[in-house]
Amino acid sequence: DVKVTQSSRYLVKRTGEKVFLECVQDMDHENMFWYRQDPGLGLRLIYFSYDVKMKEKGDIPEGYSVSREKKERFSLILESASTNQTSMYLCASSLSLAGGPLGDTQYFGPGTRLTVL
Amino acid sequence: AQKVTQAQTEISVVEKEDVTLDCVYETRDTTYYLFWYKQPPSGELVFLIRRNSFDEQNEISGRYSWNFQKSTSSFNFTITASQVVDSAVYFCALSEEFAGGTSYGKLTFGQGTILTVHP
Numbered sequence: 001d002v003k004v005t006q007s008s009r010y011l012v013k014r015t016g017e018k019v020f021l022e023c024v025q026d027m028d029h030e031n032m033f034w035y036r037q038d039p040g041l042g043l044r045l046i047y048f049s050y051d052v053k054m055k056e057k058g059d060i061p062e063g064y065s066v067s068r069e070k071k072e073r074f075s076l077i078l079e080s081a082s083t084n085q086t087s088m089y090l091c092a093s094s095l096s097l098a099g100g101p102l103g104d105t106q107y108f109g110p111g112t113r114l115t116v117l
Numbered sequence: 118a119q120k121v122t123q124a125q126t127e128i129s130v131v132e133k134e135d136v137t138l139d140c141v142y143e144t145r146d147t148t149y150y151l152f153w154y155k156q157p158p159s160g161e162l163v164f165l166i167r168r169n170s171f172d173e174q175n176e177i178s179g180r181y182s183w184n185f186q187k188s189t190s191s192f193n194f195t196i197t198a199s200q201v202v203d204s205a206v207y208f209c210a211l212s213e214e215f216a217g218g219t220s221y222g223k224l225t226f227g228q229g230t231i232l233t234v235h236p
Contacts, residue, residue: 009160031222040126042208042226058223088161094222104150104212104222108162 003027004109006091012115018033019078021112023091030096032074033106034066037088049074081116088113119144121211123227130199131235138194138230140209146170149211151185151192152224156206168192199234206231 007022023032031050035043035058045058047066055066064084067075073094078085092106122142124168130136142151153165166176168185180197196203219228 033223040228042121042228043210043224044226045223047224088160092162105152105164105167106222106224107164108154113160114210 004091004107006109008091008112009110010113010115012117013078014117015082016114017081018080019081019114019116021076021078021091021095021114023074023076023109024030024072025107026072027092027095027107028071029107030071031094031106032068033092033094034064034076035090035092036060036073037090037111039061043090046076048113055101058097059109061085081114083116085112086116119146119149119210119211119213119225121225121227123207123209123230125230126228127231128231129232129235130198134234135195135197136199136230136232136234138196138207138209138228140192140194142190142192142211143208144190144211146213149213151224152210152212153183153192153194154208154210156229157209158205162208162224165194195233196224201234201236204232204234 003026005024013019033048034046039042044060046064049055049068052071065077091109094106105107122141149170151168154161154162173185182195184193206220206229208229212222212224
């Protein structure tokens with residue numbers, strides 16, 4: 001089974017703090033993704049990575065950065081947290097586009113509910 | 118631009134009722150993939166099904182069935198004889214065409230439908 005883990009289920013930070021959200025997958029997947037989920041808006045893509053040290057902006061990258069130093073780990077960084085970044089953050093990974101019929105299927109972690117005060 | 122619409126924000130049913138969750142999508146791609154995910158109260162999105170744009174055959178998996186109609190750009194999900202454990206948020210999603218392998222399977226999600234099944 002694919003396992004995607006996220007470092008924290010719940011996190012409370014103060015405005016202006018630097019926040020790190022960590023995601024680890026154990027299935028040697030090439031692609032990793034960070035989403036935020038807000039009521040009524042569904043999931044919106046923040047950043048994704050298709051290889052180590054490679055990253056691409058998603059639909060809402062402002063205020064965020066990412067790091068992928070190892071294949072299994074993808075970090076989301078809030079350089080200076082703000083109250084409008086209070087949200088549920090979900091990490092996902094997928095094998096690769098060449099991975100057969102389900103190579104592009106994304107598997108999700110349990111999510112981190114971040115509150116910025 | 119791609120778009121996925123789940124018009125039903127919330128649905129409430131009584132156990133054993135059948136329920137259909139609607140999903141309508143927009144895309145200019147000729148090749149695309151549609152997904153359904155379930156998000157139980159624990160928060161983790163669980164993959165349910167993937168369907169490619171060339172396969173309009175309906176699919177049934179136990180109490181779950183999916184109706185894909187390209188003519189109406191819809192990919193609806195039906196739960197037969199619903200159970201309390203089906204209570205969750207359900208998301209429909211659409212992936213971009215793999216044009217030259219540059220899309221990396223990015224997903225566009227609908228807003229989600231909250232399904233509550235009462236005993």
